Amino acid sequence: MITPSIVFYLFFAIPYIGIMYWLIKQDKKKHAWGVTVITVIAIAGFVVSQRASRIAVQNYKQHQIDARQQEREADSILRTLNRDTVK
Numbered sequence: 355m356i357t358p359s360i361v362f363y364l365f366f367a368i369p370y371i372g373i374m375y376w377l378i379k380q381d382k383k384k385h386a387w388g389v390t391v392i393t394v395i396a397i398a399g400f401v402v403s404q405r406a407s408r409i410a411v412q413n414y415k416q417h418q419i420d421a422r423q424q425e426r427e428a429d430s431i432l433r434t435l436n437r438d439t440v441k
Contacts, residue, residue, distance in 0.1 A: 362403065371396050 374396075378388040 367396070369400065
């Protein structure tokens with residue numbers, strides 16, 4: 355899940371970019387600044403989405419590592435208690 359969800363692209367990114375370009379195209383003066391600003395915003399949104407996805411994957415992997423470690427510790431404690439109970 356390193357790449358953004360298809361839902362994000364279908365419902366947010368593609369319509370946003372399309373509407374923004376359509377709005378700029380409607381501008382009678384044809385300012386290049388508008389196209390530049392919208393392009394920069396779209397690229398920045400993509401970069402932020404990529405970074406957030408990458409961080410989420412890293413957090414999930416770390417959570418898995420932590421959970422396994424806690425399971426090992428719990429198993430160790432249970433084995434110690436069972437060994438002490440048997441004696």
